[in-house]
Amino acid sequence: METRQVIVGRQISLGVKLALMAFCVVLVASLFFAAVNLFGVQWYRTAAVSRMEFAGGFFAERLLQQLDLMASDGRRIAALPEIDGVVAATGQGLHDQKVQESPDIYWHRRLEAVFDSVLRTRPHYSQLRYIGRDDNWREVVRVNRVSDRTEAVRRSALQSKGDEPYLADEAALDAGQPFFSRVTLNREQGRDEGPPTIRLVVPVPGSDGRAVGALVINADFESILRAAVIYPADGYVVTAMTSSGDFMRYDPVTGPGPLRFHGTPGWRAEDLPDLSGIVPSGSTRATKIGWQRAINVTGLSAASLSRGERLPLRTDIFVVTELPTPYLFAPIRQQLVYGLAAGIVLSVLAGLVAWHFGNRLTGPLNRLARGLRASEPGDDLRDLVPESNDEVAELARAVVKLNERLYQKSAKLNAIFAEAADGLITINQEGVIEEANVAVARIFGYEPSELLGRNVSMLMSDKEAVKHDRMMRRRIGQATPQRLIAGREMPGKRKDGTEITVEISVASTSHAGGTRFIGVLRDVSSRREAQARSEALVQALERSNADLDAFAYFASHDLKAPLRVIDNASAWLEEDLAPYLNDDTRDSMNLLRSRVARMDRLLDDLLNHSRIGRIDEKAQIVEGRELASELRGLLNLPEGFTFEVTPDFDKLHIPNMAIKTILLNLLGNSLKHHDRPTGLVRLSGRETDDAYCLSVSDDGPGIPPAYHKKVFEMFQTLRPRDEVEASGMGLAMVLKYVQIAGGQVRIESDGGRGTTMHVVWPKVRAKSDKSAWRAA
Numbered sequence: 001m002e003t004r005q006v007i008v009g010r011q012i013s014l015g016v017k018l019a020l021m022a023f024c025v026v027l028v029a030s031l032f033f034a035a036v037n038l039f040g041v042q043w044y045r046t047a048a049v050s051r052m053e054f055a056g057g058f059f060a061e062r063l064l065q066q067l068d069l070m071a072s073d074g075r076r077i078a079a080l081p082e083i084d085g086v087v088a089a090t091g092q093g094l095h096d097q098k099v100q101e102s103p104d105i106y107w108h109r110r111l112e113a114v115f116d117s118v119l120r121t122r123p124h125y126s127q128l129r130y131i132g133r134d135d136n137w138r139e140v141v142r143v144n145r146v147s148d149r150t151e152a153v154r155r156s157a158l159q160s161k162g163d164e165p166y167l168a169d170e171a172a173l174d175a176g177q178p179f180f181s182r183v184t185l186n187r188e189q190g191r192d193e194g195p196p197t198i199r200l201v202v203p204v205p206g207s208d209g210r211a212v213g214a215l216v217i218n219a220d221f222e223s224i225l226r227a228a229v230i231y232p233a234d235g236y237v238v239t240a241m242t243s244s245g246d247f248m249r250y251d252p253v254t255g256p257g258p259l260r261f262h263g264t265p266g267w268r269a270e271d272l273p274d275l276s277g278i279v280p281s282g283s284t285r286a287t288k289i290g291w292q293r294a295i296n297v298t299g300l301s302a303a304s305l306s307r308g309e310r311l312p313l314r315t316d317i318f319v320v321t322e323l324p325t326p327y328l329f330a331p332i333r334q335q336l337v338y339g340l341a342a343g344i345v346l347s348v349l350a351g352l353v354a355w356h357f358g359n360r361l362t363g364p365l366n367r368l369a370r371g372l373r374a375s376e377p378g379d380d381l382r383d384l385v386p387e388s389n390d391e392v393a394e395l396a397r398a399v400v401k402l403n404e405r406l407y408q409k410s411a412k413l414n415a416i417f418a419e420a421a422d423g424l425i426t427i428n429q430e431g432v433i434e435e436a437n438v439a440v441a442r443i444f445g446y447e448p449s450e451l452l453g454r455n456v457s458m459l460m461s462d463k464e465a466v467k468h469d470r471m472m473r474r475r476i477g478q479a480t481p482q483r484l485i486a487g488r489e490m491p492g493k494r495k496d497g498t499e500i501t502v503e504i505s506v507a508s509t510s511h512a513g514g515t516r517f518i519g520v521l522r523d524v525s526s527r528r529e530a531q532a533r534s535e536a537l538v539q540a541l542e543r544s545n546a547d548l549d550a551f552a553y554f555a556s557h558d559l560k561a562p563l564r565v566i567d568n569a570s571a572w573l574e575e576d577l578a579p580y581l582n583d584d585t586r587d588s589m590n591l592l593r594s595r596v597a598r599m600d601r602l603l604d605d606l607l608n609h610s611r612i613g614r615i616d617e618k619a620q621i622v623e624g625r626e627l628a629s630e631l632r633g634l635l636n637l638p639e640g641f642t643f644e645v646t647p648d649f650d651k652l653h654i655p656n657m658a659i660k661t662i663l664l665n666l667l668g669n670s671l672k673h674h675d676r677p678t679g680l681v682r683l684s685g686r687e688t689d690d691a692y693c694l695s696v697s698d699d700g701p702g703i704p705p706a707y708h709k710k711v712f713e714m715f716q717t718l719r720p721r722d723e724v725e726a727s728g729m730g731l732a733m734v735l736k737y738v739q740i741a742g743g744q745v746r747i748e749s750d751g752g753r754g755t756t757m758h759v760v761w762p763k764v765r766a767k768s769d770k771s772a773w774r775a776a
Contacts, residue, residue: 021357025350032346048294048328052287056296056321059238059250063228063319064300066124067180070219071312073118074178074202078215082111083130083204087212090132090140108141112152115143119150124223126186126197130204132213136162140213159189166201166216173211178202179312183221183242185261196221196246196261222248222259231255235327239273241280243316247272273320280318294328296321364392368399377407423521429514431455431468443502443523445495456519461491461499489524500525566592624652627660628683635667640678643667649685654692658737659761663696665730666757670698690763691743697756704751711747734759 077083085107115128129142139158144151161167166181179201186194198221206212225240230250232238238250245262260267275297278286284299299318364386371384381403385396417424423440427433436451444451444459457465485506492502503524508517574581574589581589628645637643663683670681685694703711712735738745742762749755 021354025354029346029350032342044329045289048289049287051328052289052294052296052321052323053285053298055232055236055323056285056287056298056319059230059232059321060298060300060319062230063225063240063317066224066227067300067313070125070200070217070224071178071180073122074200074215074217077114077118077128077217078178078202078204080114082107082114083215086111086130086140087132087204087206090134111141112143115141116150116152119143119145122219124220124227125217126194126220127216127218129216129218130213131161131167131216133211136160137164137167137214163190166199167214170211173201173203173214174209176203176205176209176211177312183244183246183261183317186218196259198224221246225259226256232321235323237322239320239322241272241318241320243280245269245272273322275320280316280320283316284318289328290325292325294323294325364388365395368392368396372399372403375403377410423519425451425456425519425521427456427517427519429516431457434516440521443494443500443521444492450495459492461493464490489528492521501528619655619657621653622656623650624648624654624685625650627654627656627663630656630660631663631667631683634664635671638671641671641674642680644680644682646682646684649683649694652685652687652692654685654687658741659692659694662734662737662759662761663694665734666696666759669730670696670700670755674698674700676700692761692763694759694761695756696759697754699754702749702751702753702755703747705749708747708749712745 085103089103089107111130118128119125126145127142130140131137132140138160139153142153142158144153164187165184167173172179181199181201183196183198185192186197188194197218200217200219202215202217203211204213204215225248228240230238230240232250232252234252236252239247240250241247245267246260248259249257251257258266260271273295275295277288278284278295278297280297280299283301284297287296288294297318297320299316301313301316368384368386371381375381381400385400386393417435418437420437420439423443424435424437425433425440426435433451433454433456436448438448440446441448441451457468460468485504487503487505489501489503492500494500501524503522505520506517508515510516570589570592574586577585624645628649632643635643667681667683671679680699682697683695684697685692687693712731735745738759738761744758744760746758747755748758
């Protein structure tokens with residue numbers, strides 16, 4: 001087969017066509033814009049950042065020179081002999097033999113002269129002081145600038161400065177390194193007086209290395225900033241700031257502005273430079289290029305580090321340099337305009353080409369879409385499928401199949417909705433019924449057409465309608481699907497006005513651009529009536545139980561009282577008539593008392609039987625060995641009989657109540673009904689995951705299978721009571737205990753020799769005591 005025939009028979013897919021077209025258009029546009037921007041924008045941006053950093057560093061250097069000059073003055077003054085003389089004269093009281101006055105006064109005057117000379121040459125200094133550590137850092141020598149002259153402060157006016165923040169860090173003072181304090185208002189006598197001031201503190205060490213005093217130079221912060229002589233070029237705006245928000249702005253036209261100190265009139269936060277995205281500090285060196293402006297922040301500490309040493313500032317001082325972004329990118333702007341124009345032309349051409357080819361490729365899809373919009377559910381859409389074998393035809397065939405499946409599924413759901421036995425209803429956010437099946441109409445006595453478009457409150461009682469309106473207002477706008485009501489019974493109102501009881505479940509969902517509520521309704525009026533009858537039966541049963549309690553009280557007191565009288569009277573008669581009684585009369589008297597005792601036991605057993613399940617018996621988990629020992633002590637084991645307990649039972653951990661009573665009855669029956677003078681009674685048991693399996697076996701007479709159920713009835717014995725003294729209630733009580741616990745009891749015997757009673761006692765009771773007692 002030739003290559004041409006292979007290509008013709010195998011068409012290029014729609015996906016490949018679209019991919020090739022998009023690739024070509026995007027490739028051309030990308031190459032063009034990359035060529036325009038790649039070699040221009042990055043270089044100009046890097047150059048702009050370098051330009052801003054240079055400007056910021058230059059302006060910071062001008063301000064740094066003034067602070068360096070102040071630090072240099074402090075170091076030189078601290079090294080003068082006048083400082084040592086004042087320290088020695090103040091601390092040790094030495095005298096200079098070359099002068100007639102005391103060394104204290106001499107060195108004070110010399111130091112005042114030094115301070116006066118410095119203040120005259122440094123107009124921005126406002127005060128020089130030497131402060132001794134003694135007496136809470138009291139001033140020793142102080143010279144102030146007063147207007148255009150200097151003035152030495154007399155000793156009586158000198159102050160203690162131990163409470164000032166710049167002298168609070170004694171560790172820094174003892175370290176001996178000069179530092180600049182925070183910029184604050186000048187303070188006199190503990191009050192803020194004077195302009196914002198920055199202080200240079202130069203510790204003066206003693207012989208032990210600790211600071212004995214400090215040289216403090218106060219400088220007017222505004223004068224320092226003005227002395228920096230910062231004159232930015234056109235377009236630049238430079239602001240010197242502190243971390244407290246104090247600032248001075250240098251304008252290229254008007255020059256330095258006034259110092260705005262935080263907390264004083266004229267200071268406003270909105271006047272501060274916008275430093276969004278930059279965290280300013282003394283060590284900050286950052287540049288940010290925005291759409292409107294470029295900004296550089298250079299901290300003085302960072303600037304001093306670039307010179308090899310760090311400026312000891314306690315207040316972060318930084319210089320903010322701002323420049324409109326157009327000034328930075330003016331050269332590239334024209335290039336971008338040309339590139340943008342070329343890109344627009346290219347994009348238009350690419351769009352026209354894509355539109356042309358797109359129409360040719362998507363024509364069949366558009367025809368398919370128009371056909372789908374014009375079709376009705378169930379219409380045959382196969383005529384819309386193109387005859388080609390490309391992806392468009394495959395897509396059309398898939399859409400037709402999907403439409404058929406959706407129609408079938410919709411028809412199935414509509415059938416389920418219409419024929420459901422329970423009522424199904426949907427309402428919108430306003431409570432208007434949009435859909436209701438036949439069951440809803442049947443429950444409320446309407447035709448289905450009478451329900452659509454009306455408010456659902458028509459199916460409710462007036463009280464429920466008010467609650468429903470409040471709930472609907474609260475649910476408006478909540479589009480999250482959730483279950484609102486589940487199995488709630490509420491009164492409904494039929495068309496004829498009669499009320500019925502309806503069980504309703506409601507859920508909300510988001511559908512068709514809004515919230516919809518779906519309700520499932522069921523008429524439970526008949527169930528409510530049956531429930532009422534059941535409750536009446538329960539009440540009757542409770543009254544019967546009350547009567548049984550009354551009977552039990554009567555049996556235990558009123559019936560037993562005459563028996564005690566008969567027993568006592570017969571004993572007295574036998575004692576009084578002893579000389580006149582013969583053997584027959586004595587047998588009659590004994591028979592009388594035995595019948596009284598039997599009746600007393602019968603009443604006791606009857607009372608115990610009635611109380612089973614109605615009295616809460618607290619059970620404790622005990623070992624099988626301990627329970628067997630207790631049973632052995634309670635049994636009246638006749639001579640010649642053996643009570644045997646298996647090792648498996650000894651290892652059990654078992655509740656003692658009411659298992660102890662059950663086992664005691666079973667063991668007593670085995671001994672009581674034995675027909676030989678010697679015998680064996682064996683107690684065994686094992687534990688499963690959910691129950692205790694207990695067995696009591698003996699070698700006495702067996703129980704015929706015909707009587708296996710009868711022996712559990714009340715007052716039933718297999719031997720006459722004249723032969724065996726028994727009430728016939730023991731096994732009946734065992735059966736009742738086991739039934740209440742949800743267990744089982746059965747007899748294993750063929751009626752010959754030997755009987756085994758099996759008891760299965762569950763670990764977890766299957767019913768509550770009250771309900772189980774009713775069932776028993």
